[in-house]
Amino acid sequence: MSASITEHLDSWNQREAQAEAMIPLIGRLYRENNVVTGIYGRQLVNQSAIDILKAHRFARQVDEQELPISETLPLVQTLVRLDLGSASVDLARLNNAYKASGSADLEAFLREELADVVGKKGQGSPEPTDVVLYGFGRIGRLLARIMVGHASSASGLRLRAVVVRKGKGDDLAKRASLLRRDSVHGPFAGSIRVDEENSAIIANGTYIQVIYAQQPEDVDYTAYGISNAVVVDNTGLWRDEEGMSKHLQSKGAARVLLTAPGKGAIKNIVYGVNHTDITDDDKLLCAASCTTNAITPVVKLMHDEYGIDHGHVETVHSYTNDQNLIDNFHKGERRGRSAALNMVLTETGAAKAVAKALPDLAGKLSGNAIRVPTPDVSMAVLNLELDREVEKDSLNRFLRRESLEGPLHSQVDYIDSAEVVSTDFVGSRAAGVVDGLATITNGKQAILYVWYDNEFGYSAQVVRVLEHMTASAPAKYPSAG
Known part of the structure; x- marks a missing residue:
C-alpha cells in the first residue's frame, strides 16, 4: 500500500x-x-x-x-x-x-x-407547552417524529396526544405501526411501544395519549392532564374561523394551528417571512400550504433584491392521499383519475396565498399545478418578471449566499449538482431548495426551479411556527453572525 x-x-x-x-x-x-x-x-x-x-x-x-x-x-x-x-x-x-x-x-x-448561559446547568428552558395533534396522517406522523426527536427540554414543545376517529380492528397497533415504518421516510429513529390498556403510544419515552373522537368539541383534554394546549389540526376539514373555533370548545385547548391554507381572516404564516405577525391574541393560525412555504421565502428574497413586477408559478407536485390510486369517482376535477398512472393538471392557490405573507405581491402571481406519479418531493417553477435586469451567475451567487448566511437560511437551501433528482431531497428540512444549474435569466426575466419535500420540509416549517407561537426555541449562540 x-x-x-x-x-x-x-x-x-x-x-x-x-x-x-x-x-x-x-x-x-x-x-x-x-x-x-x-x-x-x-x-x-x-x-x-x-x-x-x-x-x-x-x-x-x-x-x-x-x-x-x-x-x-x-x-x-x-x-x-x-x-x-x-x-x-x-x-x-x-x-x-x-x-x-x-x-x-x-x-x-x-x-x-456564552456569558449569559455559563454555569446555568440547563436553566433557561421555556415552560413546556402541551401540543395535541388532531389527525395522524402524513403530516401528523412526521410532526410527531420531529417533536419526539426534540423531546429534550431544550425545546418547550411537549407532544401529549393525538386525536383520531377510531378505525376497525387493531386501531392503536396500526397507528403505532404507521409511526414506526414509513415507505417514504424510512423507519422511526428509536423505539415505539403500545399501551393498549391506557390507549397510548410510547415513542422514545414520550407518552402520547391516543384519543378517539368524532368532532373537536367532543374532547376534554383536561381529563388527560392536558392544559393550555396548542391543537395542530392536520385534517384540513375546518379551515375558516367558525370551523377552527370548534377546537377551542374543548376543555384544555388554548390555541389552534392549521396545517393547510386558512380561509377568511385567518393569518397564513410562513415561518421566516411573516411569523413576527403572530401575537399572543392570535388563537387561530394556519401554517399555509407546503407549496406556499416553498415559494414564499424565495419570492421574498427576489422581491427584496430585484423587485417583482409579475410572475407565474407552476408546481410539479407529488400525488397525495386526496387522489385515487386507480380511476374512481372524485368530487374534484381530474383527481378521480389514477394518481399512479397519470400526470394530473389541477389548480393551486399557493401563488395567490403568497400575497397573504407578502402583501406587496397581491395580484402579481398566477399559478397552476401538475400532480405526478411520485410519492413525495415536488418542484415549483418560478417564472418572474423583475424590475431590473439580472445575470444568471450573479443571481445564483446571491441565492447561494442567502441560503447559507441570510436570515432565511433555514428556509431556503441551494444546490448546483448536475446529478440530483427528486428522491435526493426526501427529508430536507428546508422549505425549498433552489436548483442553481437550472436557473434561466433573460434580461428582466428570471426562471427558478425550487425543489421541496412537500411532507418533511413542510413539517419542519410547522414546528418552527409552533416554537415561535409558544416561545419554545432556545437562545442561539453565537448571537451575531
Missing part, C-alpha cells in the same frame, strides 16, 4: 475516532444542559459518527473549506465543562468567532461569548 493511500486511510480513521469521541459529549450537552449543537443548521444531536463528519464537510459550502473536527472536538469538550444553560450552539460559527478573536485561551473566549 502506497504512503499516500495509507495517509488518507489514517486521516479518516483519526477523524472518525474524534467524531466517535464527540458523540457522548453532544449527548451530555443535550440531556444534562438542554444544549442543542449544530453546524450551519445541521443538527448533531443523535447523529452517527459518519453524519457528524458529513456535517463538518458541509461547512465548506459556507467557509470554502471543511470544518476541522480537530478544532470542534476541544470546543465541545470545553462547552461540557462550562455547565451551560439552555441554548442552541452553532459550532462552525463559534469556531470562526474564536479564530477571529485572536484569543489563545479557548475557555476564556467561550466564557465571554
